[in-house]
Amino acid sequence: MGQRSGRTSQCGPCGRPPGERLSKKFEQIAEHYYILNISNYPRAETLGPGPHAPEHSAEADTMLAGIGKRMKQTTFLRPTGKRAVQAEDIVILPAGDALLVLIFFPRTEPLTVMDKEVGFESSYQKIKVEVTFRLSEMVYQGRLGL
Numbered sequence: 001m002g003q004r005s006g007r008t009s010q011c012g013p014c015g016r017p018p019g020e021r022l023s024k025k026f027e028q029i030a031e032h033y034y035i036l037n038i039s040n041y042p043r044a045e046t047l048g049p050g051p052h053a054p055e056h057s058a059e060a061d062t063m064l065a066g067i068g069k070r071m072k073q074t075t076f077l078r079p080t081g082k083r084a085v086q087a088e089d090i091v092i093l094p095a096g097d098a099l100l101v102l103i104f105f106p107r108t109e110p111l112t113v114m115d116k117e118v119g120f121e122s123s124y125q126k127i128k129v130e131v132t133f134r135l136s137e138m139v140y141q142g143r144l145g146l
Helices: 020-030 042-049 058-072
Strands: 010-013 031-043 077-080 089-095 098-106 116-124 127-134
Touching: 010 077, 031 042, 031 089, 031 127, 042 098, 058 089, 058 098, 077 098, 089 127
Parallel strands: none
Antiparallel strands: 010 031, 031 098, 077 116, 089 098, 116 127
C-alpha cells in the first residue's frame, strides 16, 4: 500500500503483545488462528466523510465492527497450490489518525515452510492490499510465526 499522510501502511504477522497475561491469551488465540495486522490503515478513506462518533463510543465500535464484517468478505490468505482461506474475523481499532486492522484466519488449512509463499489480499471500498510472504522468513523459535 502506498504513502498516506506521510505514513506507509504495513501488513504483517502480529508480534507478541507485551505483558504476561496478554501474551498467554495471545498464544491461546494463535493456536487456532493465523493472525495478521495492517497498521496505518487509511482512516479517512475507510470511514468516509465525517462527522463521526467519538472514538471508543458504542456507536463508533459498532461502525468499525460493521466495516470489519464487510471487509471479511474480500480478505483471503492464498497459499501456493492450496485453497484460499477466508478471514474468519476482523477487528478494527482506532490508532490516532489511522486504523489498526487485526485479521484472524482459521488454521483449517495448515501452512508450512514447504508451501514457500502465501499471498494475502484484502479490499474495502477503494483500498486494496496485496502482499506475498515468504514463509521461510517467518519462522520463530522453530514455528511458523504467522
